[in-house]
Amino acid sequence: MILQPNKESRSSSVHDARVALGKRLRELRVEAGLSGKQLAASLSWQASKVSKLENGRQTPSDDDIRAWTRATGRDVETDGLLASLHTLEVQYAEWRRLLRAGVHNRQSELGELDQRTRFFRVFEATVVPGLLQTAEYARYRFADAIRVLRLETDLDAAVAGRMKRQDMFYRPDKRFHFVLTEAALRFRLCPPEVMLGQLDRLVSLSALPNVKLGIVGFETTYTTAPWHGFWIFDDDHVAVETYSAGLKLAQPHEIELYSGVFKELATVASYGRAARNILTRVIDDVAAEATDSE
Structure with a gap:
């Protein structure tokens, strides 16, 4: 629902x-x-x-x-x-109000937050995080939001804004730790050929020296349930997105709680060669599907 x-x-x-x-x-x-x-x-x-x-x-x-x-x-x-x-007044911000001026304006606001943040910790259970998305994958994600929330259609500008934010991957003063579930790599949220490009992008970005990419495979036993995705910006605040709202959690005990949850999820994730093995497994399955659909 x-x-x-x-x-x-x-x-x-x-x-x-x-x-x-x-x-x-x-x-x-x-x-x-x-x-x-x-x-x-x-x-x-x-x-x-x-x-x-x-x-x-x-x-x-x-x-x-x-x-x-x-x-x-x-x-x-x-x-x-x-x-x-x-x-x-800000922890519960309705998406309609937040995005009233258009999705691309939201990307500009996030860009300002990116400039202030030095360490990003991100967990996603169902989607590839925005900062890791290809333009094609991002287009499907924005189109989905525009349709569900009945927003102004500024799709091209929104995608361009998200791609621009990725420039900071090449700044030495920024660090990124992403943890994704294997499910996030397998959910059919776009055509197989788009997902193949996205998976290849993950392989490339994981090789950057300031990017740490962990993947929790299906066979992994969790110590903490992956209830929902969240972003931790330094030790300043935590962002959580729902269908109807965005939560900004800034109280010290909330930041401490989510930091602890992230640590547990990161501990059970696979990295390096093990993570690439999971990616390769998913790529092979999606490639087979793409071939079958031709």
Whole structure:
């Protein structure tokens, strides 16, 4: 079933996150032995502001968070609370809103993120990651998104943008660690001849000195279930894509969790000659299929 963007669910998600943040602020105030009026007075705020923040009726600013932790003597909590705040409005971004200006604009935004990131850790269970895609494979992926989400058709510009992003593979200050399942290499998401070119591209990119490509073969026993794909950008945030939304997870415990999951998935993956053996096996099967279809 394809999930459609749901404004009500997004609103509920943001509200719940705001309430959770307010609850944590209240806990810090209570632990400090301060009443709402006392805290407000120490910060030269209206007493109603403390109530609104604690009950999730108002979103705090960065300065509000810093003032609150300083007044309650819990500066150690500042970074975590700021991460929660920054995640609040952006962790659930509907694809229709995000891609309203066109798929190619999204590629430009990702290009800016690419410039800031030094270490990419990527796990995909069902598709070849965008940075590893050939233009032909990317065209099928974008066409699928445009059809499902009823987006503006800027297919050529989107493909060109994705290809442009791949220039950074040749920058020595960038490192990449990709882990793919064998299923991602076998799902029929494009014609066999397109998939053959994609598989050949993976072989070539895996030889680059700053690219580490791991493949989890069908015969592998997992220690952690491959529930969904995700990208880790340095230790800054984790990106997760669903049919209807993109999640940006930036809280320290979320980054730590996904880093641990990535490590477990990477540990059971095959690399080097073993990975190429899996690729060769898949290439032979897809080539046979392409021959049969002629």
